[in-house]
Amino acid sequence: MSSFKSISGTFDILPEGHTSGGDSIAPSRIWQHAEAAIRKVMGMYGAEEIRTPILEPTELISRGIGQLTDIVSKEMFAFERGDTHYVLRPEVTAPVMRAYQQHHLDQKGGVQRLFYIGPCFRAERPQKGRYRQFHQFGLEIIGATDARADAETIACAVDVYRELGLNDFTIRLNSLGDSESRPRYKEALIAYITPFADQLSEVSRNRLETNPMRILDTKIEKEREMLRGAPILADFLDDESRQHHEEVKAHLTSIGLTFQDDPFLVRGLDYYSRTAFEIESDSLGAQGSLAGGGRYDLLSLELGAKQIIPAVGFAAGMERLIMALDAANLIDIPSPRLDAFIVALGDAALSWTFPMAHSLRENGIKVGYDLKGRSMKAQMREASRQNAKFVIIVGEDELVAGAAQVKDMDQSSQRSVPFDQLASQLTN
RNA sequence: GUGGUCGUAGCUCAGUUGGUUAGAGCGCCAGGUUGUGGCCCUGGAGGUCGGGGGUUCAAGACCCCUCGAUCACCCCA
Structure with missing residues (x-):
């Protein structure tokens, strides 16, 4: 820290x-x-x-x-x-x-x-x-x-x-x-307020000298009362x-x-x-x-x-x-969803992940994957936490077959998709 | 610049009239499932109790100082 x-x-x-x-x-x-x-x-x-x-x-x-x-x-x-x-x-x-x-x-x-x-x-x-x-x-x-x-x-x-x-x-x-018109009004205001000067707060008394109109802004109840009979700017316009x-x-x-x-x-x-x-x-x-x-x-x-x-x-x-x-309870904006999260198992799949993610991103697909070399369970949890729509699972078997397991996280359904079709399948 | 309130885990907070190794919930990590998230169960990591000084056999609790946060005044967006 x-x-x-x-x-x-x-x-x-x-x-x-x-x-x-x-x-x-x-x-x-x-x-x-x-x-x-x-x-x-x-x-x-x-x-x-x-x-x-x-x-x-x-x-x-x-x-x-x-x-x-x-x-x-x-x-x-x-x-x-x-x-x-x-x-x-x-x-x-x-x-x-x-x-x-x-x-x-x-x-x-x-x-x-x-x-x-x-x-x-x-x-x-x-x-x-x-x-x-x-x-x-x-x-x-x-x-x-x-x-x-x-x-x-x-x-x-x-x-x-x-x-x-x-x-x-x-x-x-x-x-x-x-x-x-403003100077004329200021004069009239000063003339009105000056008799009350000794009842004013210190700030207001200073303002009487420097910037009398700001006294109108006062929130002190006594001063507001005093101002009730004060000249109105509108009459001097x-x-x-x-x-x-x-x-x-x-x-x-x-x-x-x-x-x-x-x-x-x-x-x-x-x-x-x-x-x-x-x-x-x-x-x-x-x-x-x-x-x-x-x-x-x-x-x-x-x-x-x-x-x-x-x-x-x-x-x-x-x-x-x-x-x-x-x-007004108007800030309930959900964070954006990840389109896909890649779950990789084994060293070969781990390095496969990077170019695949890059290629999917070039196709406008929002992709995430684990950077900590964690267990499959942890990777799945991460995918879930990031609210990914799909999880792309790749291990030894998938690398050999040239097709990934693609899991729909909302439906919990899963199917096999050839690597070269991942981008097109995930865009629609 | 002035006044009030509050500082205990990443977050929200418990912690009796001072009394051993400081707790909960959530979150995080791991396991239960040798390749499948949420729910559940089990375990774990994580704290100089804001800091310093004092009182006391003993202080997270009491006192003083200090730092920080916060709300309000002032002012403004």
């Missing part, structure tokens, strides 16, 4: 799955199952995959997400070598926008629909549904201001969950306004944002998606403007947020573009998705 183990907040994904403490890590085939559904749905939206590096310049993330956000101020895995500051990406939106600008994807004309699946890193204390290396998938629609793009983003996320059979989630929606928000809602309604209009929904990343949304599982625990996203027209400028590149997107957690699947 190794004295090493995976770093806290990270985990291995094994063929059979396992429990890591109280949390269960699904088998790799469940991850593949979920990823296949994601790829399928993304395909329906005409989105193509983008893969960006896990390592990014720190500056990209801090400028993109915002210096004062928790992600940047305390949750980044960052280091430097020489003059370069590196960070393990904590999310993928800023890297995608970086790639879009770097490769001048706007010059291709039209709108880019890009999706991704991959690991992200945040130096948080791990807990259920929250890891230091976790996996996100998401869609970014870049180059469109049309409210249909916002609605489409939400619809796409929802379609992924539905494709996998999940239906118990809630969509919360808000508009954060634009760079004009500029006409265009208001119009845009109405359109997004109308589009969602037009495809029968129900949502909660939540004026207190604020996202933890600074780059959002106008549309912000969150999809929450109804059956998960504290970490029930399945996906989040919104419009981030201003991110492009933050990253150095000369003009606004409008964009909307969502990011979703693979771990949360799988947790939700698990909670």
Whole structure:
């Protein structure tokens, strides 16, 4: 046994799955199952995959997400070598926008629909549904201001969950306004909250200075009560944002998606403007947020573009998705069957096994055999354990006859099949 | 960063008010069947009882420290 183990907040994904403490890590085939559904749905939206590096310049993330956000101020895995500051990406939106600008994807004309699946890193204390290396998938629609793009983003996320059979989630929606209306709202909010300042928690009091809108997110009951009479962002929206928000809602309604209009929904990343949304599982625990996203027209400028590149997107957690699947009993995916397992007896048969297995595999037959030189009983048991459909038995007699005994493991029936007919007999 | 809970076999867990060689089920290996899986029977391997220190004639049990895991706060996917 190794004295090493995976770093806290990270985990291995094994063929059979396992429990890591109280949390269960699904088998790799469940991850593949979920990823296949994601790829399928993304395909329906005409989105193509983008893969960006896990390592990014720190500056990209801090400028993109915002210096004062928790992600940047305390949750980044960052280091430097020489003059370069590196960070393990904590999310993928800023890297995608970086790639879009770097490769001048706007010059291709039209709108880019890009999706991704991959690991992200945040130096948080791990807990259920929250890891230091976790996996996100998401869609970014870049180059469109049309409210249909916002609605489409939400619809796409929802379609992924539905494709996998999940239906118990809630969509919360808000508009954060634009760079004009938001400051006006912030002022009003500060004016409203300041008289209560001495009753606030320390975090909230700090936020009053740095990022007052995040106080809206508070879960402290006393503060929520205090906020009951607070000014509502919706009342401060500029006409265009208001119009845009109405359109997004109308589009969602037009495809029968129900949502909660939540004026207190604020996202933890600074780059959002106008549309912000969150999809929450109804059956998960504290970490029930399945996906989040919104419009981030201003991110492009933050990253150095000369003009606004409008964009909307969502990011979703693979771990949360799988947790939700698990909670809904939707991860009962059987492992793939072996078509044939070769049982060999005697040295001559043992060496015959290798080229025969190879030849069957070339014919598209999934073949396994014992590599430990074990007894026939043990080989049969192994075949059974691997759920092989057929067992090919070869010993001295079969080598002489040039025909193997082929046993149908489900029927328990057995017949003799000439070596040169094994491939064709096993394929039908 | 803060708080709670928990560390005994590969896994899930028993282990009396401290008392000899630490147990069960499942899994694994072998035999029962000299060439036939599942079911059954028999046997076996596998443990520095997370680590260190202390109390005691005696510690898996009690005390302290430490490491780890986990849940929650915070935050987010």
